[in-house]
Amino acid sequence: MMKAKDIQIKEIPLDPEWCRTFVSDVSCGGQVTFTGTVRNHTGDRKVERLEYEAYVPMAMKVLEQIIDRAGERYPIIRCAVHHRLGSLELGTSAVVVAVAAAHRKEAFEACMFIIDELKKDAPIWKKEISPQGDEWVSSRP
Amino acid sequence: MKLFITCFGPAREITGQRQLELDVPGVTTAGALRSYLLNTWPDFRSLDVVRVAVNQAYAEDDLTINEGDELAIIPPVSGG
Numbered sequence: 001m002m003k004a005k006d007i008q009i010k011e012i013p014l015d016p017e018w019c020r021t022f023v024s025d026v027s028c029g030g031q032v033t034f035t036g037t038v039r040n041h042t043g044d045r046k047v048e049r050l051e052y053e054a055y056v057p058m059a060m061k062v063l064e065q066i067i068d069r070a071g072e073r074y075p076i077i078r079c080a081v082h083h084r085l086g087s088l089e090l091g092t093s094a095v096v097v098a099v100a101a102a103h104r105k106e107a108f109e110a111c112m113f114i115i116d117e118l119k120k121d122a123p124i125w126k127k128e129i130s131p132q133g134d135e136w137v138s139s140r141p
Numbered sequence: 142m143k144l145f146i147t148c149f150g151p152a153r154e155i156t157g158q159r160q161l162e163l164d165v166p167g168v169t170t171a172g173a174l175r176s177y178l179l180n181t182w183p184d185f186r187s188l189d190v191v192r193v194a195v196n197q198a199y200a201e202d203d204l205t206i207n208e209g210d211e212l213a214i215i216p217p218v219s220g221g
Binding site (some may be wrong): 036052053054055057058059061083094095115118119120121122123124125126127136137138 | 147149150151154188189194197198199213215216217218219220221
């Protein structure tokens with residue numbers, strides 16, 4: 001059912017447009033691309049940048065399993081998930097999830113499912129660098 | 142049985158090491174390893190959850206671990 005998936009975890013800048021192009025397909029009328037970027041605050045805390053690390057080989061496997069689970073739930077045709085590592089300045093793209101399906105509803109839902117599951121299960125960590133003290137972030141379900 | 146365990150994120154700061162080398166009798170399951178870690182470094186108890194990965198997959202507590210397995214401590218994740 002799924003024609004192609006692409007998973008990357010890397011230290012170099014992400015390219016959301018590349019992901020969007022990767023998932024485009026004439027059989028798909030809906031392409032949804034989610035881009036998560038570095039925000040300048042968490043609640044009342046000021047955030048200056050984020051530092052990401054990952055257990056890369058396991059994270060690659062977990063992301064593949066998440067995409068496969070998304071493919072069992074939603075008729076998605078193509079999918080790309082890219083995650084950035086290292087020290088990221090404000091506004092930088094940290095994650096891109098691109099999904100294509102025949103119709104918009106399943107593309108939106110599958111994209112949401114993948115980013116939600118990524119946040120719950122992918123062995124990736126971020127530390128907020130803040131003038132109020134650096135802090136590892138705990139996932140907030 | 143000699144075990145090598147990689148520590149990520151906050152687990153690395155709690156243990157002070159990226160890689161632990163343990164040789165503890167009785168630590169033969171993922172659950173026993175988790176208990177050992179929580180008892181040895183009580184700061185782990187401040188985390189919401191501490192999972193153990195065996196050969197790059199999350200392990201249930203009753204999973205047997207063997208010498209040569211790839212082991213990792215997985216503190217609460219925060220990707221995305």
